[in-house]
Each structure stands twice: as C-alpha cells, then as structure tokens.
Amino acid sequence: MSSLANCTKLQIFSMKGNRLQGHVPDSLGNLSAQLQHLYLGTNKLSGGFPSGIANLPGLLILGLEENRFTGEIPEWLGTQTNLQGIELASNFFTGVIPSSLSNLSQLTELYLESNNFYVTIPPNLGNIRVLKILSISNNNLHDSIPKEIFNIPTITRISLSFNKLDGQLPVEIGHAKQLSYLLISSNNLSGVVPETLGDCESMEYLQQLDLSFNRLDGEVPQKGIFKNRSATRIGGNRGLCVGPLELHLPACLATNSSSFKHTDCPLCFKVMIPLASTLLLAGVISLLLFLWKKQRRKSVSLSSFGRKFPKVSYGDIAKATEGFSVSNLIGSGRYSSVYQAKLFEDENVVAVKVFCLETSGANRSFIAECDALRNVRHRNLVQILNACSSIDYKGNEFKAWSMKCAGGGEVSTAADVYSFGVVLLEMFIRRRPTDDMFKDGLSISQFVEINFPDKVSQVVDSQLLQELNLCQETQIAGGEENRVQQCLLAVLNIALCCTKSSPNERINMQEVAAKLHGIRHAYLL
Template identity: 30%
Template sequence: MAVVITSRESFPEDYPTHTKSLSECSELQKIYLFNNKLSGIIPDGLGTLSNLSVLFLANNNLTGGVPLSLGSNSFIRTVILINNTLTGGIPPLLANSSSLQLLDLTNNHLSGEIPSALFNSSSIVILALGVNNFVGSIPPLVHTSSPLEILILSENNLSGSIPTSLGNFSSLTWLLLSQNSIKGAIPSSLSIIPTIEQLDLSFNNLSGDCNKLLCASIPLLQLPQCNTEASKKWQASVILKIVGFTALCLVLLSWFAVVLLKKRKKVTQSSHPSSKELMQCSYPDLVKATNDFSLANLVGSGKSGSVYKGRFEFEEHTVAIKVFKLDQLGIPKSFIAECKTLRNTRHRNLLRVITACSTFDTIGNEFKALILEYMPNGSLEGWLYPNLDKYGLKRPLSLGSRITIVTDIASALDYLHNHCVPPVVHCDLKPSNILLDDVMGARLADFGLAKFILSFSHSCHHSSTSLLGPRGSIGYIAPEYGFGSKLSTEGNVYSYGIIILEILTGKHPTDGMFTNGLNLHKYVEKAFPQKIAEVLDPCIVPSSEDDGVDSCILHLVKLGLLCSMETPNDRPTMQDVYAEAITIKEAFAVLHG
C-alpha cells in the first residue's frame, strides 16, 4: 500500500513536476495534500492511477476543473476538494462512478447543472456541493435504494422546486438547501424521512403552510404539536367514532369494558405526554423525581447551583435538574437571563433545556430550577481526569473521540457567535462544562461552577461589559479580561484553544508544573512541531509509521495554539476555527475509513 501524506504551510514551486511524477506511481492508493498553499491545476494523470481510492486536496489554491479522468477510476472512493478555486462542472463519468462514496466540493467556483446521476448513485453516502455557482433545479430521485445520508447544496444558484422524491432518501440525516432561489411548496414527503436530523431550507422563495409539514412530523426536531383547523376536524371525526364504539362496548361488555378502556387511556397518556404536561413541572414533581434531592442523585455542585439526575412519572427518559442557589449574589437575576438566552437558542451541540420551574418549596422559600436533558457519559473533565473511586476505571479517550469533541464544541460556538441574533458569548468554557451523550457526542453546558451564558447588547456587536468583572475559571479566562477588557467572542476563542491543548496533552492549565511564566500555551508551543510527541497524552501518540494521524494531530495542535494567542486580534474567528476543525475531522475519518 502506497500513501502520500503531505500537509504543510508551503510547497515547492515545482509542484506541477512533483504531482506529474505522482501520476506515474501506479500502486498509489491514497493522496493527502490538504492544508497547503498548492496552486495550479490538478493533473489529469492522477485520475488514471488505477488503485487510487482517496484524493484529499482540501484547503489549497488549486484552479482549473475537477479531473475528467477521475470518473474512469473504478476504485475511487473519496474525493475531497473543498476550499479551492476550481471552476467548470462535475465530470459526468465521476457522477456515474459506482465506487464513489464521499464527494465534497464545497467552497469552490464550480458551475453548471448538478448531474442527476449523483442523486441516483448506489454508492454515494455524502454529497457536499455547497458554496458554489451551480444552477438549474435539484434532480429528482429515480431509484429508492440510495444510501445517501448527507446532502449539502446550500449557497448556490439553484432554482425550481424541491422534488417530492427527496422524501425517498430513507437514510438521509442532513438536508441543507439554504440560500438558493428554490420556490414552490415544501413537499410533505420530507416529513416521512425517518432519519432526518438537520433540515435547512432558509433564504429561498418557498411558500405554503410549513406547520403542516413540520409540526410533530419529525420527532428528532422536537417541534410542537400541530394545531391546524384541518387537524381539528379530523380529530373531531375520530373522537365521534371512538365515542360511538365505546358506547357500543359499554352496552355489550358492561362495566368491565369501562375499566379496560380507562386503563388503556391512562397508559397512552403516560407514554405520550403532551407539551403542556411537560411544561407544568411543580416542586413536588421535582422532589419525587430526585428522591427528595438525595445525594445518590447528585451529579455536580458549584457556587451557582446543584445538578441532580431524576425521572418524572410522565417522562420515560432520565433528566438533569439544575437547582439554583438563590442565596448567592446575582443568581436570581442570572436565572432569568439564562432562561431568556436558552429560550432563543437551539443547536445539536448545546445542552437542551426541557423546561423551567419557578415556584416555592414546602416552607415558603423561593425555588428555581432548570430541567435539562441528561448526559449519561458525564463531562469531558471526568474522562480526562477520571476519579476512580467515583466513576470506576474508564477507557482512555481515543484520538477520534477527542477530534469529534473538539469539532462539536466548535460547531456550538460558531452557532452562538455567528447564527444567534444578538450573538451569544459563553463565559465559562472548560471541560467540566462539556458534557458527553450516549455516543460520546459533545454538548456545551454550564454545570458545576459554570457561569451563565451572556448575550451581547444590541449597541455593541463584538463585546459586552460585565459589571461583575472577568467571568470564567482560572486557566481558561482570556488574558485581556484581567486588564478590564469587555467580554468578547475572542475571549471564547481563547478558552476554546486552551481546551484543545488540554485535550491533546492531558495537562490542566493550572497544573503545578506551570510556574515562572510558563503556561499551557508556551509549554506546547516550545515542543511544536518537532518534539510534539513529548508533550502529548501518551494515549494518543501515533506510531512512527502513522504519518497521516501525525499530520492530523499537528494541525489540531496548531489550531489550539492559534486560538490561545495572547492578543485577541491574533486569534482566528470561530467560523474559521469550525471550518478547520471539520477539515481535520474529515481527514482523520478518511484515514480510518
């Protein structure tokens, strides 16, 4: 197996000569040349390599078109050419490839119509063509056996309507069609896709009653119950039929049938509680759910409050209940501020708030709590520094899990900074506030000693004044906060960078070794890049032969160092950070695909 992996900031000026020689390596199977400054066209000869399965040339300055010869390669499985300046269309032969599983051409200057063969492929799982200049309409799906899971066509010039046949993609989890010129009604067939998680149709010219499509139709989106006039009439008709049938049963089966019907009704209501029932959470409900707030159910405790796990009679899943310590200065107002912020935010990597409870306890004291989704795998801190007495021996986090966590948190912060109006700053980023779900996906939260999420003022788009001084935890607070600087997104980026370095080294930023001006950033910076293996967590140090993994680690270390630069203006934006994190994650996935 021959693999070429090169990933650096610069490349020799005779790049075309080098790549031409690569075209002569008939046994070459995988090419990784991402995150360089490569320019010129992609040699057509690369597509003639009969054993080539992976072509990864993301984040360069490549021009020209997608090599026509790629489609003639019967082994090509992954083509990732994102963030270049490629032009032209998608070669028909590539679109018809029976081996292609991942095609990512995001953020280029590609144009023309999207070949219909891509939508009827029997092999493509990920198709990402966003941020280009594609025109025409979305091709209809002819075959219903497509394995497609992710379809991204955002930010193009697509027109026409959304084909109803898209509902036949039974494995589709992401459907992103935003910022096009698509018109017409949203097809109801989208509501029957059983696996859909992300649906973005924004900034188009769509029409119709969206409520009929989405409300309660896609469980994973957790939208409210439908309440249209048509549904009311249908419900009334059903109720009349049920009443008539029940009356007949009463006549035929006497009181015994009544008992059975009541039991069945009670079970049904318990199994499918309405949104109103979930919103009416009382103090006695919380006492019962947590076994009177017993220590056995205590998850964590800090200055702002304590978190318990519990289970309501009307909810089958375990929940987390955060009880606020209202005797602490500023906590009552913070509870209100947090509720307002969380009410206006929803993202797959933010901890979901189920409801809130503001009432009085049994002796008349004010009581406030948030009911949140429960994360069974605890916090990132618990995995980096396991407490054996409390949790038992945990398997060390794999490099793949660490990369996923880094990407998930970048996704959450990118959403808070760039997709919330007004933007939101999380004021206490640290591993204990990063929770892990049942599949080790990361959610940004505020457990333990966490401070509250603060929104920016409308008059200041990049910073917000804090009356309480710097917020956060020692080791993660941005240096400028110590000099009276306002809260900012740049401060979040700094905290995120420290978390990356901590995840990779297993060193806490307040470790006793950091004295006399030495900190985690400088500790890693001194070892980068030649001696980086000496400071990495031993659990993730790659073997000497695993150059691809080593490249992923170096890029992740570099990202952590850039984010944790001392001067705010030297740090990248969260949008750029998230894009880089995705690239690293994709590169690692290809290596282990």
C-alpha cells in the first residue's frame, strides 16, 4: 500500500471481490489526493472505519460493503463533501447514523443496510437535496420515519425494512413525486395508510410498495399503485380492510367512532400480529415436530444444560477459537457470532455459536434454540455437541454452544440453507434422502430438479397432490385457475435454490424468508 503513494495521478483504486483480511492500514491515506473511486468491498476486512479515508479529499465513491468492519461511523465522514456514493452495507457497524452526513450536498446514493445501527434515522438527511437512493434496511432503528426524507425532490428509492420503526406513516410521502420504490416491511408502524400513497398524480412513478408485516389498520386507498396487486405488498397487517378488489381484503367493520383502532378488533387479531413476525427457523422446527409427532418437552432451564449437553468452559472455547479470532469468524447476526474451532482432542473442526448477551433478547434466543434443537432429531439438522453457560475472564456472563460441521468438515452457513432445502423437499415428495431410489449419484434435489417444472406432479406425494387438486377445483370455480400449482412450484423452486451443489450458488436464509413471505402474500392471503 505504501508504494502506491508515488502514483500521484491515481484516480481509481479497486481491490473489490478478493480475500483480503485484517485491518486497513493507515497508509491508505497516502494515496493520491486525486483519488476519486475507492472500492474495497466483498472481502474479509475488519477493524474500525478506515481512518486514512479522511486524507482523501477528492473521493467521489466509497465502497466498503460486505466486510467485517465494526465500530461507529466517524462524524468526520461528513466533511468529505465531494462524496457522491457511500456503500457500507453488510458489515457490523454500530452506533448512530452520523448527522454530519447531511453536509454531503452531492451525495446521490447511501447504502447502510444490514448493519447494527440503532436509535433513529437522522431527520436532517432530508437536507441532501440530490439524494436518490436511501437504503437502511435490516438494522435496529427505532422511533418514527422522519417526514423530511420524503421532501427530497430527487429521491427514487427508500428502503427501511426489517427495523423497529414505529409511529404512523407521514402524509408527506405524497411529496416524493419521483419515488419508484418504497420498502418499509417488517417494522412496528401503526395507523392508517395515507391517501397520498394512492394519488395517481403525485405518485405516478411508484413501481413497488411494500408495507407488509406492520400494524397498519383502516381502509386501504382505492387508487394508484394499490390497484396493481403484483406491485403492492400489504400482508401481515391484520387491521387493513376494503381497498381495491384486486387485494382481496375484508370489508371494514362499521363503527360509530372515527377513531376505530385495535381495541375493536377480534382478540385473535391481537394474537396473530406478533405470531406473524415469528422467526422462520422456529416455524420450520414446529412443522417438523408436528409431522413426526414428537412429544413436546418442558422448556429447558439453564440448570438443566448439564443433563442435556456436555459442558465446556469459557477457557476451552476461547482457546479453541484462538481468542475469538476474526480469522475464525464464519458469520455474525444480531444475537450471536459463529466461529470455527478445534474443541476436542480428535481435532475435528466444529462450529461454536457465541451469544452477544449485551443485545436485548439474546439470552432468550440462547434458551429457545437449545430447547428446540434438543427436541429435534433429523439427519439434515446440525447436532448440538455441548453447551456453555459460564462467565468470561472479566466476570461477564457468557453463553455458547457448539455443533457438528457440514459434511467433509467444512463449516459454512450454506450448509444450514442446504439442510432447510432438503427438509422442504422431504415434506412435499414424502421421501427421505436415504431412500433406495437415490443411488448412483442421484440425490433428492437432483430428482426434483430433473422433473421441475413440467413433471413436478410425478414427484409430489400422491396424497398431497390429491388434496391440492381438490383445492384447485374449488379455486377454478372461483376464477383462480392454476394458483395452487403456481404456489407449489414457487415453494419447490425455493428448495432447489437452497440445495444447489455449489454453496456459492445457494440463496441465504434472509432471501428464503423474503421469498416465503412473498408466496404467502401472493397465494395465501
């Protein structure tokens, strides 16, 4: 890196899509003062936000996406006033979104999704008058959506899904006349849908609207994008009613008060709203328990781990992961991180899941996962080897458990996706991967793939197919021919995407969840 300081006219520097690890050296700031494009995305770089960027005043595009950077975004980033694009998605950045970003008057694209940002969305982002794309989905943001961002005259895409945003949708949405995509699913938004969203004149460019899985209620606008079912997602809001016929919503209940809220809703609606946001994994495990008629056991307590899983100490795990080294880190989520480790004398590699107990809900997640996984016995689900409920060297509470690796000793989150896909195929074709028919290199996924989609009726379980045919006959009478078959093909396609032979070709579980939500909305609501 230091030798590049002699390249005084260097304008573009890209190391994107390699296998770079470790911290970005401070000598990055010695690159040419004329550098305009810096691309370091899709590597395994770690550490805090690279400080050397502060010495690159001419930077136009900054790409640090898909790495393992941690810590907070420095306020001085707002002094890089020439920046036009910032891509920081899919890292482990935390803290608040710097309000100083509002000083970047030339910024057109801001990607901050899939990090751990919390508190609120800075209202002064609305001061960036040329911003076109604002993507902050999959974080931990709270409070209401600032109305100021809808007053940006150039904004075309706003993505705020998978946060904890609450309050009502601002009526100022109608001011975003250039808006093409508005994605705000899986939050805690309440109240009615603003009529301005259905205004054909003010929202004429809107192509995709996703308000699904919130707590919205009341009557849905009759006009605009709401008449386009394929472009509108509003499922998971139990209080919504009427709207265009294309949305198939129930009629609104007549009330004597204009302030009709959840207090008048049936009790079952109040129960179903939180259930709709249940984790996908918990749903799959529950389904397996139902299919195989496993007897439910009592919830596991911390004191019972010794009887259910062999215990290991914090010191054992710290040593096996080389002090929780970044080089051993496989992946990280909101509640935990997964490391590869050599925990036992046989030196076989295992995966150790360490829970971040500082995060609210992590302790409950640890207990729930241990309880669920000890109740499930299936060849395509990883086996728990042991659990650790102890304290670390600083006296802090510490919880973790280890599991077997994927076949061949390889640790990969793609193995979990593959297992999910196999389980999904088993449920529909009612055959096990060890069935006698699967031999000479033919696997359960290959069997389905060679018959997909034209001959899928020949591989789906005959009893299930008979039930689906009866359902389809009913829908044909209602003018919805082939919807059942389309739903079946869509689910099997997800299973095939999960069981690709190459792990790099498989979709991730976040994509699986999104696709299943889409199927549910398109065919089952």
